[in-house]
Amino acid sequence: MTIALVLSLLLAFGATVAASQMWRRQRVLLRWTASGMGDKDAPDLPGTLGEIGERVERALRAADVRQAEHAHRLATFLTAIDASPNGILLLDAQDQLQWINQTAAGHFGLDVQRDRDQRVTNLVRSPAFVEYLQAERFDEGVSFPSPRGEAMLSVTVRPYGDALKLVLSQDITVRERSDRMRRDFVANVSHEIRSPLTVLAGFIETLADLPLTGSERQRVLALMRQQTDRMRNLVTDLLALAQIEGAPRPLPDTWTDVGELLAQIEISARASDRDQHHFELQSGSPAQLGGIESELFSAFWNLVSNALRYTPAGGRVTAQWSVRPDGTGEFRVTDTGTGIEREHIPRLTERFYRVDSSRSRETGGTGLGLAIVKHVVQRHDGELLIDSVPGKGSVFRVVLPAFRVREGPLGMWGIGRNL
Structure with a gap:
């Protein structure tokens, strides 16, 4: 056998071995790519195939990082939208729900998971909303009661993408x-x-x-x-x-002597009533109130003048101040007037609300007295309580918190009223 033939055979054998090794390495690389690549490191291969595997692995790792970042940003964005005070619905081209935030679910009575991929007009059946959505004239919004009837909703639709719709809802009940x-x-x-x-x-x-x-x-x-x-x-x-x-809420740093306040009320009551009623004022033990004197006088006097105004001549009106065991202060006005029906009591502090408008005008009332009392009491962190029995009379109580009440005469706490 000649040297040339031997060399040829060796070369052919080497080529075959190299080809076989290359084929096996390619199979390893292919199996790695077929397995998903992301779960395992690239196979340790020599030469070009190894470099290709490493580059693919780096590209995949970078893609995974980018995908995780996008997913995190999307989750953050959806969380922010979900916390929005406005309701948000995403509808596809067939008006099927693709996404709902919690606010919208509350507005429309929907379930975030159960109602996805449902046609929105099958779930929200308000005629005003269905007509608005089908008319596709979205320059202005539409208002209608919520499905449960406890709120008034304002809804606006904004088209986007390929026939997609963004539905925005807002609770406008308070407004x-x-x-x-x-x-x-x-x-x-x-x-x-x-x-x-x-x-x-x-x-x-x-x-x-x-x-x-x-x-x-x-x-x-x-x-x-x-x-x-x-x-x-x-x-x-x-x-x-x-x-x-x-005005801002007054601080309890200016103190008013309750005895002086009640003395002013008694003088005003005697002058305006002219002995038409049996009026009695019980001042209780000495105390001071922290707040604005003119407002406190206005609140107390409105209660007394109302009692005198709406109690028939010869009736009895009693005003009483006391410090309760828990340290709170109470100003109570009791009358023997005609009383008030239960259904009227929640509305008595509304401006201009009158149980009997003709009778109120005859007595000279403006319809604002109890509204003033309510606001003064709220500004002084207190509470206005009303009890009444038709035919037997009424009891109006102003209860002020303990931090605005202190017992004893004004002098024992220092000179002057600003401390």
């Missing part, structure tokens, strides 16, 4: 209630002022057009003065209420 109260307030003020103005205009025409005797003229002037006082009282109460509502 609707505030708007309604504002409208009612304006209407009530207009009515309250227009009534005495109409009376005054009539009297002015009477004075201008008719020859009146001296006594008739005096009677007309007295009625005009009465209507003028009514408007003045209304404006005064409106200003007082506006000032109280807009």
